[in-house]
Amino acid sequence: MTLLRERPDRRQTAPSGTGGLLTGLLLTARPKQWVKNVLVIAAPAAAGELFSVHALTRLALVFVLFTACAAAVYLVNDARDADADRAHPVKCRRPVAAGRVPVPAAYAAGTALGVLAPAVAVRLCPPEAAALLTAYLVMQLAYCVSLKHVLVVDLTVVTTGFVMRAVIGGLALGIPLSRWFLITTGFGALFMVAAKRYSEAVQTAGEAGATRALLAEYTTGYLRFVWQLAAGVAVLGYCLWALEEGGVPHTSVLPWRQLSVVAFVLAVLRYAVFADRGTAGEPEDVVLGDRALAVIGLVWGVMYALAVADW
Structure with missing residues (x-):
């Protein structure tokens, strides 16, 4: 007798209205991961220049912009990997893979955030901070497309993303690192x-196919x-x-x-x-x-x- 492994249902289900779509987009943006962006306060805290209205305002802006860039990357990543995620025992529950968020909608939202965040940074942040934010976005998109499949480079890119979070707070306030x-x-x-x-x-x-290739x-x-x-x-x-x-x-x-x-x-x-x-x-x-x-x-x-x- 041939034993057949039960596969996840790959049929997409339409999102339940605008509210369901927006909720799906928010979940795709990984709110749980936003805590990582608190690292933007690391350099100002280390320099003892954290508690001022100017510093807190600028750091809040940088936190929001970094979160928007990270969300853009998550949206594009899930849209690209939707087919592969549907075959994964855990990732098949992600909104895009599960069909709650259509692939074009994820691409559109990710592109909008990816364009808007650097544009706002160029206008409201120091040039160095805006350049670092843009570099982070480009690097993470390159990671989604190809770098995550390169040995050691994948570790380096993810590590560099954390360092960029910690560095940008210093650049935003002109603090030497x-x-x-x-x-x-x-x-x-x-x-x-x-x-x-x-x-x-x-x-x-x-467990074949259960994790990153x-x-x-x-x-x-x-x-x-x-x-x-x-x-x-x-x-x-x-x-x-x-x-x-x-x-x-x-x-x-x-x-x-x-x-x-x-x-x-x-x-x-x-x-x-x-x-x-x-x-x-x-x-x-x-x-x-x-x-x-x-x-x-x-x-x-x-x-x-x-x-x-x-x-």
């Missing part, structure tokens, strides 16, 4: 991206090596910042810079627990869902703020 900030941010992002890929590879081992070309050993290397470099970069004495006034009640190393290392080690288990496939769920990690992150944030404020 230190080498330690760039090193820690870059390798911290690579740590989380590689841990995500490693978790996906572990969870879907032996490129994962089949990576070994779990290689991905483990990447996230471990990245975690080590991120910790080293942070330690070098914390222990650097040149130009640092000694007026703090306690050495908050040095003490914050403990919390930072604990946060990395705690996240590595999930990475090692292969359960770090959704970084935002790990960061927001683990109480211990949330407490460690809060303690680190307080120490970091006190260090920046030189309290």
Whole structure:
């Protein structure tokens, strides 16, 4: 007897009116992923220039524009991959694959956002920030089309996207970016991206067609090596910042810079627990869902703020 595997229903269902279409477009834009764009405050926070009306207004604008660009990429990506997603056990539930959002509508919405966001940035943001936003959009669209199928380059592109989020806040406010900030941010992002890929590879081992096709070309050993290397470099970069004495006034009640190393290392080690288990496939769920990690992150944030404020 031939055993037939049940396949997802590939028939598209028409969206239920304008409200259903708009809801589908919103879900396709991945609201859950917008939390990543909070990284735009990283550079101003590190420089102690976050709490002013000008800074908050400019950063709110940059957050919205980055979110619009990311949404444009998600819409175009889902429109391009609609046929493949319908054959996927999980991605078949996405609005475009499920037929709640017609492919032309996803393309149209993505194109509109992709044109509007850089245009607004050119008009309202400094030239450097507008250029970075445009570069992010172009890079992510190239990732959707071809770069996500290239070994190592896919990791680099996703990591660079996180770094761009962290950098654009500094560019928007004219804040110089230190080498330690760039090193820690870059390798911290690579740590989380590689841990995500490693978790996906572990969870879907032996399941043909259940995940990214490129994962089949990576070994779990290689991905483990990447996230471990990245975690080590991120910790080293942070330690070098914390222990650097040149130009640092000694007026703090306690050495908050040095003490914050403990919390930072604990946060990395705690996240590595999930990475090692292969359960770090959704970084935002790990960061927001683990109480211990949330407490460690809060303690680190307080120490970091006190260090920046030189309290």
